[in-house]
């Protein structure tokens with residue numbers, strides 16, 4: 519028997535993500551209008567400035583990098599009163615700078631190794647102002663500190679990948695409300711990175727083109743999913759968005775290594791962050807989000823096929839069970855609608 523369907527008001531579709539080779543679900547039935555995202559409830563953690571560990575920076579480990587109004591301050595000068603961005607070792611690190619990388623096996627079955635690596639925090643001065651509300655000059659300091667720390671950490675033993683990420687809001691796992699990013703080095707690659715590297719290499723070999731360059735060229739041609747662009751960078755809601763209002767920021771040129779970013783590119787990237795995070799702030803009423811960097815590893819390998827980028831993922835999900843079980847992400851708005859909505863903010 520053929521079942522008859524009523525006219526479908528909110529079509530759902532599966533879209534293929536060229537970079538992860540995963541399918542995502544674009545199910546617009548629940549979200550209705552973009553404005554609905556604005557009304558989502560937020561959990562707020564309030565910590566007064568007097569009790570904030572980052573406002574009281576002296577309670578932290580010795581700084582590794584200090585900025586004051588766009589300029590790096592020599593460390594021997596101590597922390598100036600009016601510092602604007604600071605990098606410190608994380609007091610509660612998940613990875614530690616062990617002198618050796620040791621592996622053990624239990625019962626010829628379970629493997630263990632010591633979590634060797636470095637954990638650092640990049641903290642901006644204002645207790646409340648998130649990146650979206652900071653001047654471009656301060657955002658540039660944050661980007662510059664990512665680069666500077668990357669260049670230092672990549673030379674250390676057992677540092678094969680440097681993860682750089684930023685959590686904003688309690689739902690996005692920011693345990694401290696004071697704005698900060700994190701840098702964590704790992705001796706090994708996580709499964710997503712391994713997949714992304716393998717897929718982009720295969721794509722490059724097969725098509726003689728980088729998958730991100732191909733996507734960027736297409737997006738610039740069809741103009742349906744562009745949120746913002748400047749001379750060096752493009753911000754898009756990707757065709758196979760993993761979540762509503764996902765934004766990918768990538769250089770227009772094919773560049774594999776984030777740490778080689780130039781001064782001019784840093785400025786341009788700061789502008790893109792300011793615009794994109796500002797649009798999300800307005801469009802979704804200061805949503806919780808995570809952003810993270812994906813770049814070629816620093817394990818001594820050769821990754822000319824890889825294209826570095828930042829992924830910004832607002833937390834608007836309501837489907838956690840399915841996503842965890844089926845490993846298939848569901849976005850409740852089409853990236854075309856999300857991009858159009860962000861563009862007009």
Ligand SMILES: [Zn+2]
Pocket residue numbers: 567570571572573574644645696
């Ligand atoms: Zn604070």
Ligand SMILES: [Zn+2]
Pocket residue numbers: 728729730731732771772773824825
């Ligand atoms: Zn490329």
